[in-house]
Amino acid sequence: MTGASRRVARVLIDSPLPQLDRLFDYAVPDGLLAAAVPGVRVKVPLRTVGRTVEGYLVELGDEADGDRPLSELDEVVSRVEVLPARLYAHARRAADRAAGSASDILRLVIPKRMVRAEKAWTAAGAPETPAVDEGDRGWAADVVAAYPDLASAVEGGERIAVDAPPRPSDDVPAWAELLAATAVLTLSRGRSAVIVVPDHRDEAHVLAVLERHVDAAAVVRDDARRSGPERYASYLRLLAEVPCIVVGNRSSVYAPAHDVGAVIVWDDGDPLLAEPLSPGVHARDAALVRQELQDCALVFAGLTRSTDVERLVALGWVREISARRRESPRIVLSATREGESRGTRVPSAAFAAAREALTHGPVLVQVARPGYAPVLVCADCRTPARCAHCAGPLRARRPGAVPECAWCGRSAPAWACASCSSHRLRMASSGSERTADELGRAFPNTRVIVSDGEHQLTHVDARPALVIATRGAEPFAPGGYRAVILLDGDRMLMTEQLRIAEACLRWWSDAAALAAPGAPVHLVGVAGPAARALATWTQAAYARAELAERAPLHMPPTVRVAAIDGTAAAVPEAIAQLRHDVPELSESAVLGPVPHDDVVRALVRFEYSLGRGVAESLRASVVAAALRGRRRRGAPPGPRNTLRVRLDVPDLDL
Incomplete structure (x- = not known):
């Protein structure tokens, strides 16, 4: 009836097309009112392509005046709320900072649905709340006590840089014990901990320590080396409102564990923590965004200190905590x-x-x-x-x-x-x-x-x-x-x-x-x-x-760097628009464009304070180029994806 109130779902479409990186409104039919809740997977019609596509229901609202024409939700794929609000907020903020799409980040985090694994998880019910016994808690406190104020800083939700002990123990490196002990203390307070490591070797060391001090049901291994059903089952465990310890590789920094109290990033200078897929958000930057959004502690630990973390320490944004007793190998x-x-x-x-x-x-x-x-x-x-x-x-x-x-x-x-x-x-x-x-x-x-x-x-x-x-x-x-x-x-x-x-x-x-x-x-x-x-x-x-x-030379990480790749016409147009949108850019900010493979490339160096404006301008240029490259019915095929942007390029010698 004209003017009647109706339920409206705001949906994020799972698509790599930049012009679709926003929430679309769909009417919720009466038959789906009970199943259509925020976080579920849905199927919706997309008129521009003339077919049904998958997406995530992000928000629900009531529209008092229902006169505007809206398509209806086609189907609720599953009643499991795989996209909690905290994960969407994290992905959205990280993507906006990198001039990318939130759906690209969510594609890295949320595994493909496995029906059997989902049914088994639903039938099993919620897991029990894990408990850390006094002996294991005492062990963790003794390990962390080697760093004065570390335990209190983690409990207080601070950003911390720690130089790990450079020695092995009997069966694992000492740094693995430090990371595991910090996570165990966090779990003993009833909060989750996320440990992000570069590769499977580091992951195995941390898991070996946790196996001795935490119940296996409280540890969630999160990496791409397992089968699809295993990954999906682990992801469903993360959605439960029960704390746990997550151990995984770079995409684990987004793991939607319940009430995260600490995110621990090991060896952030390792290139394996740099995400190669669009939008290319480094695990370190994603962790910083998460700490700001979720009020949890953030620990950067390593045997060396990356220049990126040292810049944050120098600014006072990250607090350096040194060991009570200095240790070093015997170097010749x-x-x-x-x-x-x-x-x-x-x-x-x-x-x-x-x-x-x-x-x-x-x-x-x-x-x-x-x-x-x-x-x-x-x-x-x-x-x-x-x-x-x-x-x-x-x-x-x-x-x-x-x-x-x-x-x-x-x-x-x-x-x-x-x-x-x-x-x-x-x-x-x-x-x-x-x-x-x-x-x-x-x-x-x-x-x-x-x-x-x-x-x-x-x-x-x-x-x-x-x-x-x-x-x-x-x-x-x-x-x-x-x-x-x-x-x-x-x-x-x-x-x-x-x-x-x-x-x-x-x-x-x-x-x-x-x-x-x-x-x-x-x-x-x-x-x-x-x-x-x-x-x-x-x-x-x-x-x-x-x-x-590097500071007088304007080299990263003293400045941020964006790489713009595209046709000889698209790149200069994006640069001109960027200078219009962000007039504070210096004359020497843009390097190029120069030929690069089959396209041309320009580099833009800019201060961190200009990051938001630069990201918004370049993202708008990417969307505009994508819209121009759309293939229309009856028209000959033209060039597509004529413009690609990546922010926070670590090196200028690409």
Whole structure:
């Protein structure tokens, strides 16, 4: 009846199209009034595409004047409220900050519906409230007590930066015990804790500690390595109004656990915590947004300090809490001595330390690259050997093997140098397998273990062995390694990246923390600020120095950076609109546009205070470009997605 009141649902459509990133109003038919509640999955008609699409019912309201024409909800897919208000608010705020779509974030968080898992969960009923016994609570309090005020700061909902203890315990790294203890204390107060780690190795360490101190039903593992039904069942557990401890990877920072008291991010400088999918919100930034919205504690913990966190510490936005007693590994800066060849890969001091340590237990050798000879050059003129088909680098898998391309995989039996026409090749670098071969001959009758991308190991036993591992793939040894040798540091530092020195310090620190207390850690052939920071174990001071150097150059993270990719017409148009919308941008804020792959790219550097205006302007340009690129009936197909935007680009050398 005209003018009658009606129930209206506001729906977020699950679509990657930027122009659909808003709430659409739909009338709720009488048959769905009971089932249509906020948070449920629904199906709705979308006139622009002439079909039914899925979405989430976000809000309900009553419309007094029902004269305007509205389509009706087509179906309530499930009565389970998979999108709680706290998750939508978090996704919306994070997406707006990154000039992206909330549905893109929710697609990372909410698993695909599994009917059997949903029915089993519904039949099982709500889980019991977990309890932490006094013994486990006492253990957690003792671990956290190594950091004065940490327990009270977490309970008070503060933002905290902590340098974790750089040593192993009997079966896990000490940092895993610190993270787990903080979560256990939070759970003992009746609140949930979310632990975000970069990869499955870190996750396994934390879960191993929690297994000893918390009931298994109170721990929710949240990662993409499990089956669809397992993921969906875990997600349903998060929706229950019962506290828990969530352990997972970067998307777990959005986990909608009940009454979150602490979000703990381990090693935020690890690139695995940077989300590659649109809108590319880093786990660190998502955690900061969550802490602001949900009034929970936020803990950034690591063996090193990223420049991003150090900037927040310098601003006073994050509070630094130091350990009561300072701990550091025994670092030795090794270099070739007088009489040794400059090409000696393992100096005599490091060699002697490894020989001595092998009488007591395992020795870790960190190398830069996997494989046998990852880089080949011309033996006569030293020009890098490239593939004739794709110009990729040639490599050798074993001595005397036919070289093959690392990009396309083609073999090159008749390779000839493009500079001097020579047919002779030389190995310019040693990978993990060649290093294992060389050290195996130098230490006869010694076990040699390789851990890299093709040979993945998480643990080794305490027996004597040479463990050759690429950076980030170092297995854990119970009680720690009896010596650690860090090779190829000079090659790592030669990589052309803005943050390479910061990354190298993190790689070296992670490996050094696996050494047994008092065991030598030899950094071979490296000098300079990063090496001194490792030797003195002053990673936070190094981060402060890096920030001081980047500030006058307007390099991240002292400023935010947005990358704009698109056609030669769309990018300048977006930049012009941005300058109109945000006149405070400096003249030097825009770099480019320049050709980049099949499009052009421009970079925009801007102060954090301008972030909201920049994000809104660029998002409007993306929506406008998408609307112009829509294919209309009868019209020939034109270019689509002519403009792409990503904020908070960590490096300018992309």
